[in-house]
Amino acid sequence: METRDFELLKKLSEAFAPTGEEEALFPMLIEEIKPYVTKLYMDRMGNLIAEKGNHPDLLFCAHMDEVGFMITEICEDGSLHFDQLGGVDPAHLASKRVVIGSQKLPGVICARPVHFSRKEKGYTPNSYADLTIDIGCQSREEAEKLVGLGDNAVFDTEFSYLDACESTVKGKALDDRLGCFYLCRMIRDPEIQNVVFAFTVQEESGLRGAHALAESEKFSFGVAVDSTTASDLPQTEGIFRVCAQGKGGVLSYLDGASIYDHDLIDRLFQKLESEQIPIQTKTLCAGGNDASSLQKAVCGAKAFNISTPCRYIHGSVATARVCDLEAMQNALSSIYQFLNAEKSK
Amino acid sequence: MDTLFALQKMQSSPCVSGREFSLSAFLCAEYASGFDEAGTDSAGNCFFYKKGKKENLPTVLLEAHMDEVGVCVKELWEGGFVSIEPCGGLDTAILPGTEFFIFGKKTCRAIATAKPPHLLSAEEQKEKLKIENIYLDTGFKTLEEMKEVLSVGDVAHYAAEPKSLNGGFLTARGLDNKAGVLAVLNAAQKISCEKCNLLVLLSAGEETTSIGVKSLCRKRKPDFAIVVDVGFAYGPGLERSKCIEMKKGPSVSITDTLSRKMSNWVLDTAKEFSLPCQVICEPGGTGTSATAIQVIDGGIPSCVISIPLKNMHTPSEIVYVGDIEKTSELLIALCEKANFEYGEVDFLGNTGL
Incomplete structure (x- = not known):
């Protein structure tokens, strides 16, 4: 290219x-x-x-x-509840990086670790209610200084060639x-x-x-x-x-x-x-x-x-x-x- | 006019979604004074228009739907029973024991009924009640007697009179969206029209097809639209992020499907006038008339302002009267400013787009 x-x-x-x-x-x-x-x-x-x-x-x-996400609630502990914009499967979102707002505030999508999965009930994929975004804040007051309700987020992914031969791009x-x-x-x-x-x-x-x-x-x-x-x-x-x-x-x-x-x-x-x-x-x-x-x-x-x-x-x-x-x-x-x-x- | 009294007058005209004609005729006659134009149309809408005090002002649409959820008679049975089909979204779980008015040749009382819980099998008890298994019991002894008065296609709504509760709260059927209608009408009478032409639409069919806004907005082409509806008030068992709070004034929706810029304009204006305005995030859409209005004819920028309400779509919805009043004040402030930049933007600096 x-x-x-x-x-x-x-x-x-x-x-x-x-x-x-x-x-x-x-x-x-x-x-x-x-x-x-x-x-x-x-x-x-x-x-x-x-x-x-x-x-x-x-x-x-x-x-x-x-596609992306919207911040729908800023929680007591500084984490953020969010929901999808367009269709994004929540099952595979845990640990993905996002940026919030046009100022591109970085965040990580968190869920309960696999070690604590409810084995007795069988596997249940994560839904949006199970996921939060962590932006490194410890309280609502702290988080509210950085994000507002209704702010949007998108995946934080670099665009580049995938392979050394430059035959495929990823982003x-x-x-x-x-x-x-x-x-x-x-x-x-x-x-x-x-x-x-x-x-x-x-x-x-x-x-x-x-x-x-x-x-x-x-x-x-x-x-x-x-x-x-x-x-x-x-x-x-x-x-x-x-x-x-x-x-x-x-x-x-x-x-x-x-x-x-x-x-x-x-x-x-x-x-x-x-x-x-x-x-x-x-x-x-x-x-x-x-x-x-x-x-x-x-x-x-x-x-x-x-x-x-x-x-x-x-x-x-x-x-x-x-x-x-x-x-x-x-x-x-x-x-x-x-x-x-x-x-x- | 006292809110309860105004509501009682309005509710004497039935207006199940799709059959709004009697209410639209009533509203058109009752509230026409002060407007330059008042009318009803074939979709079932009632609308008012007040010309601005200057030329070339934007036309602002203030919209609230007047229809409410109800049911439609599907089949008449022996023993005075009728089976029903919903008009709008009803929770079947609340229906058994709920009283209705059916609007046939005469208005008939009826009670919704289903198989009593004692007689349900273990399997049936786990399942949600289906509308096919619910009947309205009209009390007629024979099918012949019932057919004299009722026929397939008649509509019915909850029989529940508006009532004041303690502390400024009000309960009634159909406050979704009579609360919005009241807020819009109260505001419209006080808007000076210094900065805008005012188009008021009390629309038909929101609970089912949005036919009212689709037809009128294509015809009258407002420049931007303020939709007033009700929103879920927070209560036990509900998700905080999906609710607003009572006694804190109206909310504005932030959503990907409408104009974010306009939502921000509402918040800025509320702040400027020191009026309360909550924020509700609705990724994926608001489920109001605004969804349809926003995409009409190259886009009509729209926002949604909601009045907190409990028990939505039941015979006993609850609102706080003060929230309706605060909503009116916000609508007045928005229309007196009417400084939202709604137009097309030319990036080449040419004239005459």
């Missing part, structure tokens, strides 16, 4: 932007794309919308927000900072004109930013660029692998929230395969993405989704293959050409 791109992705991945509090990404994105756009604004929902050209009819969106919030990253590069690309790019909010809270966007913007085609679960792990067989890393972007025919235009997806596959751009579909229909909200646009848009195959999304650290990032970027350029041709039909 070029250093400039690596640095951009690192900055995006490490930013503090849990769902409902996405402002931290604004200065980074604006700095990156401002020279290339004709219109750049935040709507009343908080979505960042960038236009290239006049009256664009194509929309590409990626969500800015990531938090690859869902969906990868999408933001592709959109930034599309905006830089002089070949791509007359497009609206939307960086949406509150995807993890129920596809809400894209919902508000779809009620106000007019477009004929909408593409939600997101990340999806690659479950290509040992001892996982058949459809349960969902999709695999190293095989390019994932175009789905349906998921937990949408059914897409079968014919359109078929023709996209044909085009991408004819151009030797790696592309795959997925074999389990779970979850949803912003395409579901785009499909319900007041103007009646055709919407679909293309995602990067990531492992371990919604956890403290996810991975993506560099070759998939390139395949995704190429697929998006190709999809842009395809939709332009489709429009003039």
Whole structure:
């Protein structure tokens, strides 16, 4: 990966932007794309919308927000009760590092040690009620000087290459900072004109930013660029692998929230395969993405989704293959050409 | 007007979620004075509008839902029994022995009933009562007699008169969200409209579909919305982090699904006017009208202000009258400032977005 791109992705991945509090990404994105756009604004929902050209009819969106936590109670002993923002499985959270608030106050998620697990009752996974965040405070008064009720937290994870060959990256919030990253590069690309790019909010809270966007913007085609679960792990067989890393972007025919235009997806596959751009579909229909909200646009848009195959999304650290990032970027350029041709039909 | 008296007047009109027409007609007639516009619509809403004292002022929506939970008649049985379907979220555990009014051709009394505990099998005792196993006993001797008055689709709500308790507390059915309606109406009459146009919406269908806010907000497009509802007051067996406290004024919700900036604005304004305002954290959403309003038409920034309430969705909800009054004062303060920056932000400095 070029250093400039690596640095951009690192900055995006490490930013503090849990769902409902996405402002931290604004200065980074604006700095990156401002020279290339004709219109750049935040709507009343908080979505960042960038236009290239006049009256664009194509929309590409990626969500800015990531999963995280909200502090819901500051306890007598200085520990913090918290709950999830978006979906994070509490079973594996004990001992994970977090940072709280845009000031990035460090904390550790604590639970009772494994030695004290209730053997007689069998194993019960931790729920949020069993977990607290320790920020090193001994009393409520002390803790209240550092955090407030309703402050948010995200995983404290460094973005870097995973392997010495630099073929895989690891970091938090690859869902969906990868999408933001592709959109930034599309905006830089002089070949791509007359497009609206939307960086949406509150995807993890129920596809809400894209919902508000779809009620106000007019477009004929909408593409939600997101990340999806690659479950290509040992001892996982058949459809349960969902999709695999190293095989390019994932175009789905349906998921937990949408059914897409079968014919359109078929023709996209044909085009991408004819151009030797790696592309795959997925074999389990779970979850949803912003395409579901785009499909319900007041103007009646055709919407679909293309995602990067990531492992371990919604956890403290996810991975993506560099070759998939390139395949995704190429697929998006190709999809842009395809939709332009489709429009003039 | 005395809170208890106002509540008694309001509660003489039934308003089970989805059937709010008689209450919306009553409210529209009773509270129209002082507004430039008063109306009802086909969704069942009642709304009022007061124009601001200047041009180009933002339109602030003050919303409280007027509907309450209840049940709907599903089937008529021999022996004067009817089976029911909930309208909104009811706790089946409290139903046996609870009295109802069914709104048929005439208003009928009824008592909810289920198999007595003595007769339940050991297995049945472990399970939560299902709504299918609960009947309303209307006392009619025959099916024919009952059919003269009642039919499938009639709605019913708890039969429970509002009553004052010791120390400024009040108990009644449907205080979720008549407490909010009272707070909004009291405030609206005192708001000067120097800084905003005021749109008041007493909405229909919040307990079931949010149909009221969805239709009216798309039509009237307010610039930002203040939703007034009730919140869980802390009591035995409850989690502190999910509750607010009685006698400490209203709360504002901090949540990922609404405008955080607006929640902060509410807190700042409360501080400026020395008004009490608690904080409740609701990751994942607030379960109020604001959820629907926030995402309408490019976003209508919304916040939720809650009045602490005990025994939610039961015949004997409890509020502290002082909390309703403090809520009104906060609403007035917010509307007199109306300085929340709600608009689109242009990062290129172009005009005419």
